[in-house]
Amino acid sequence: MMNQIELSLPYDNGYEIEDYMMQEDEWDRDLLLDPAWEKQQRKTFTAWCNSHLRKAGTQIENIEEDFRNGLKLMLLLEVISGERLPKPDRGKMRFHKIANVNKALEFITSKGVKLVSIGAEEIVDGNVKMTLGMIWTIILRFAIQDISVEETSAKEGLLLWCQRKTAPYRNVNVQNFHISWKDGLALCALIHRHRPDLIDYAKLNKDDPLGNLNLAFDIAEKHLDIPKMLDAEDILNTPKPDERAIMTYVSCFYHAFAGAEQAETAANRICKVLGVNQENEKLMEDYEKLASELLEWIRRTIPWLENRMSEKTMVEMQRKLEDFRDYRRMHKPPKVQEKCQLEISFNTLQTKLRISNRPAFMPSEGKMVSDITSAWQGLEQVEKGYEEWLLTEIRRLERVEHLAEKFRQKATNHEAWATEEILTQKDYESSSLMELRALLRKHEAFESDLSAHQDRVEQIAAIAQELNELDYYDVASINQRCQSICDLWDQLGTLTQKRREALERTEKLLETVDQLFLEYAKRSAPFNNWMEGAMEDLQDMFIVHTTEDIQTLIAAHEQFKATLPEADAERQAILGIQQEVLKIFQSYGIRGNVTNPYSTITTDEIAIKWDKVKKLVPSRDSALQEELARQHANERLRRQFAAQSNLIGPWIQTRMEEIGHCSMSMGGTLEDQMTQLKQYEHVIVSYKSNIDRLEGDHQLIQESLIFDNKHTNYTMEHIRVGWELLLTTVARSINEIETQILIRDAKGISQQQMNEYRSSFNHFDRKKNGAMDSDDFRACLISMGYDLGEVEFARIMMLVDPNTTGIVSFQSFIDFMTRETADTDTAEQVIASFRILAADKPYILADELRRELPPDQAEYCISRMPPHAGPGAPPGALDYSVFSTALYGESDL
Numbered sequence: 001m002m003n004q005i006e007l008s009l010p011y012d013n014g015y016e017i018e019d020y021m022m023q024e025d026e027w028d029r030d031l032l033l034d035p036a037w038e039k040q041q042r043k044t045f046t047a048w049c050n051s052h053l054r055k056a057g058t059q060i061e062n063i064e065e066d067f068r069n070g071l072k073l074m075l076l077l078e079v080i081s082g083e084r085l086p087k088p089d090r091g092k093m094r095f096h097k098i099a100n101v102n103k104a105l106e107f108i109t110s111k112g113v114k115l116v117s118i119g120a121e122e123i124v125d126g127n128v129k130m131t132l133g134m135i136w137t138i139i140l141r142f143a144i145q146d147i148s149v150e151e152t153s154a155k156e157g158l159l160l161w162c163q164r165k166t167a168p169y170r171n172v173n174v175q176n177f178h179i180s181w182k183d184g185l186a187l188c189a190l191i192h193r194h195r196p197d198l199i200d201y202a203k204l205n206k207d208d209p210l211g212n213l214n215l216a217f218d219i220a221e222k223h224l225d226i227p228k229m230l231d232a233e234d235i236l237n238t239p240k241p242d243e244r245a246i247m248t249y250v251s252c253f254y255h256a257f258a259g260a261e262q263a264e265t266a267a268n269r270i271c272k273v274l275g276v277n278q279e280n281e282k283l284m285e286d287y288e289k290l291a292s293e294l295l296e297w298i299r300r301t302i303p304w305l306e307n308r309m310s311e312k313t314m315v316e317m318q319r320k321l322e323d324f325r326d327y328r329r330m331h332k333p334p335k336v337q338e339k340c341q342l343e344i345s346f347n348t349l350q351t352k353l354r355i356s357n358r359p360a361f362m363p364s365e366g367k368m369v370s371d372i373t374s375a376w377q378g379l380e381q382v383e384k385g386y387e388e389w390l391l392t393e394i395r396r397l398e399r400v401e402h403l404a405e406k407f408r409q410k411a412t413n414h415e416a417w418a419t420e421e422i423l424t425q426k427d428y429e430s431s432s433l434m435e436l437r438a439l440l441r442k443h444e445a446f447e448s449d450l451s452a453h454q455d456r457v458e459q460i461a462a463i464a465q466e467l468n469e470l471d472y473y474d475v476a477s478i479n480q481r482c483q484s485i486c487d488l489w490d491q492l493g494t495l496t497q498k499r500r501e502a503l504e505r506t507e508k509l510l511e512t513v514d515q516l517f518l519e520y521a522k523r524s525a526p527f528n529n530w531m532e533g534a535m536e537d538l539q540d541m542f543i544v545h546t547t548e549d550i551q552t553l554i555a556a557h558e559q560f561k562a563t564l565p566e567a568d569a570e571r572q573a574i575l576g577i578q579q580e581v582l583k584i585f586q587s588y589g590i591r592g593n594v595t596n597p598y599s600t601i602t603t604d605e606i607a608i609k610w611d612k613v614k615k616l617v618p619s620r621d622s623a624l625q626e627e628l629a630r631q632h633a634n635e636r637l638r639r640q641f642a643a644q645s646n647l648i649g650p651w652i653q654t655r656m657e658e659i660g661h662c663s664m665s666m667g668g669t670l671e672d673q674m675t676q677l678k679q680y681e682h683v684i685v686s687y688k689s690n691i692d693r694l695e696g697d698h699q700l701i702q703e704s705l706i707f708d709n710k711h712t713n714y715t716m717e718h719i720r721v722g723w724e725l726l727l728t729t730v731a732r733s734i735n736e737i738e739t740q741i742l743i744r745d746a747k748g749i750s751q752q753q754m755n756e757y758r759s760s761f762n763h764f765d766r767k768k769n770g771a772m773d774s775d776d777f778r779a780c781l782i783s784m785g786y787d788l789g790e791v792e793f794a795r796i797m798m799l800v801d802p803n804t805t806g807i808v809s810f811q812s813f814i815d816f817m818t819r820e821t822a823d824t825d826t827a828e829q830v831i832a833s834f835r836i837l838a839a840d841k842p843y844i845l846a847d848e849l850r851r852e853l854p855p856d857q858a859e860y861c862i863s864r865m866p867p868h869a870g871p872g873a874p875p876g877a878l879d880y881s882v883f884s885t886a887l888y889g890e891s892d893l
Contacts, residue, residue: 037242038128040234044245045135047229048143048252052079064131068124070100077107080142097124105134113141136244143251158247161254162186165193171206177246182235184212187253191219194257198223209236226252266833267852273830274857276356277887283349284361290342291367297335298375301327305379305386312473314397321390325699328720339376340728343369344735347811351739354815357826359889360802370803384717391707398705400470402543404478407463411481413536414456423495438517438597443499445521445598450496452529457489520577521599527570528601531609534560534567538616545707547631554624561617571610578603634706641697642711648690649714652722655684656729663733663810664762664770669751670744674737681730691723736811743818754814761813771807780813827888834880843868843877 042063050059053072056079060066067073069092074085086103089096101120109115115137122130140154147157159174166172169189174180181187183206192201198219204212213232220226229249235241311317346369349361423446464482467475537560544550581596662676698716701709709715744754764772764780772780777800778793800812837852838844844865849858864886865878 036234036238038132040230040238040242040245041132043231044229044248045132045139047227048139048248049076049135051227052076055079063135064126064128067131068126069097070104073104074100077104077138094124108138108141111141113137139248143255144247147251147254155247158251158254162190162250165190169201177243177250178241181246182241183209184216187216188212190253191216195223220253224256226256263836263852266836269833270830271853271857273887274860278860280349280353280358283345287342287345287349288364288367290338290345291363291372294335294338294342294372295367295375298379302379302382305382308389310393314394314401317390317394317397321394321702324387324390329695336724336727339372340731342372344731347735347739351742355743357888394705395707396470398543400467400472402541403463403467403470404472406541407460407467407478410456410460410463411485414453414460414485417453423492423499441518441521441598445525447496447500448522449525449529450492452526457485460485516577516581517596517598520574520596523577524574524599524601524606527574528606528609530567531613534613535609535616538613538620542627544627544631547628547635550624550628550631554628557620557624571606574606575603634704637697637701637704637706638709639711641694641701642709644690644694644697645712645714645719648694648719649722651687652726655680655726659730659733660770663736670737670741670754674734674741677730677734677737681734684726684730691719694719739811740814743814757814757817761810771809773807777808827885830884830887831881834884838880842870842881843873844880846876846878
């Protein structure tokens, strides 16, 4: 950049100035073909040359005449290049002039410039077209060639610079170096952009191009030391102003504002760095928020799943099971996605931090990915225990309700039978001898019946005990009733013993009672008890869970039916005794009561109970067959579930293997792997309907109270865990590829390099599980040419394995291989950029930040920069060095 101080210094190359001042008296002038452009180029190029020659204390008046002897041409080149040319020839002959011009042209050619159709003779002869062409070549090489914006060519770079600087200004649209500058607003905009104190752009009028142009020319000459190289009238009166003249003049503005450009470059770098920090901080805030919400949901959910307060009835417990199903179907799946997204966001953030040379993100205490994973595992463990508890409780309540109903039936039957009335009578005191003997025999029959009822009382007590063990909710009433039956039973035993003693005291006073009645009584009582037991068994409720269980009951029922002929024979025999009694009464003409004095069981009662037994047999058949059909239906549900799960389980495993193979594959580009993983993801998402159907089958199984399935090793829990793992794996794999693409693009890694990294990693991943242990990693580094000592290897391991897990993932391996070659901003670069904005001061002021940076980023810096503690700093001075190092984790604010 040429500033006013440089222009005021005299130029000295060691030669005598008179060597360059010799001027030829006679010269020829060629006619120019384009008068308008010739005029503009003459004025512009002459002013440009004089802006440099005046540093050597000279100037030119006529561009084609004053360069003919080559002396001022050589002087111009020395001034603008800062280099010395060969000493000029001092003679005035033509060959001396040609030699000097050739020295100038050879110097231009040595700078990599091709001079097409320009010869020394033409310059010496004063060829205007060739002279202007030569000067344009010099301007291009020394004033425009080094202008480059975003790797564009010189002309395009200068045009892009003008477009960016004038973009915010109304009525300015720079598209070229001729028409776009005719109204003067573009030149005024350039001046205002860098020196708003010189021009009030808001007051300019687009309809006053002459005033605008002259204003720009005058201010540039007076305040920016840019000579007036153009005439406003020439520009306005020319349909298309000369492009070379405009470019030459505009390039002077570029060099005049080079210092401001440097400040803008520094500001752009700072804006870029701050933008990265702001974006990363937003990602950190989003992670913290999502992690907090997910952990809070887990915290609220676990107590609900840990609540093992059992309900009293099956209906209430099944309502709990339905609530749990709703949780599994509706509430948990979105949280699975949130957890997966949280891990992906964390990995992406860490990658961006590594790429931008920032310190790794450390979440708040308790919100690390490992903390969330641990909390999630705790949730799933409690969830599994809750489901097992629900099913166990439902099975227990089913058993309890069955036993309670069975207890009530047996208790009711026994209580109806157990009466004290017959045992408390004292009829023997007024009975005759025959009647007394009859009472004794009748009592013996009762004792036989009482003994038969002992088993029933024990069964009732056993059921009550089991209800106690199963924690039946109304166990108090059960125990009370059972105790009442036992007390009654003890009382019956006591009364029976007392009555027998009373009868035995008078037994010797009694005669033998008719043996037929006694035989009838003895045989009818057990038979009657058998019928009552048979009726009770035929009406007994049952609970089974498999076809084998019901078939066992059916087999037992068939065995029972096989005993019916024998029982019928006994019935006929008992009825035959009664018929024999009637026959004796008729044969011997005995008058009196023919009622059996030893038994209360009449033949009518036997007939009624026998008919009931025969009717209950087919009813029992029907109930057993219905249950058999239900168990067959349950078996079909088991097989249906097993058929689906035996397909889905291996399918999930196959997809997991495919994803793992794709993630480890070296074939194709990362984009190819991404496409393949996206296809897998589409296939997996499309497969969700099969999981839903299996969930429906599983719900039918639970509603049918089916608790086991021998046809498959897969449970619904296995499928759910596998499915969630599959979704998480494909999402993580896609994120890993995205991260690799991000790293590749940010760090300029070629696909060949990425394949080489993958090949090395796969070779030393001996267990083929997507990770290397420390020994494998050491061997990998040695194979790649690293000279590793223990200290150096320990340092590298801290980079790739900060949590000291002992394994190195592919992601960590890629990060390490590209970390030291990354072209990223550093704290030193940011400090240097702030120093430019601060005019080389060790501190910066808030007003300077607000002037140079966008408002949001300026306030971002002001709110975080600490006060400058150095000597001589004014109030409000801010320390940009500490702030910059803190951005990269090299210091603490």
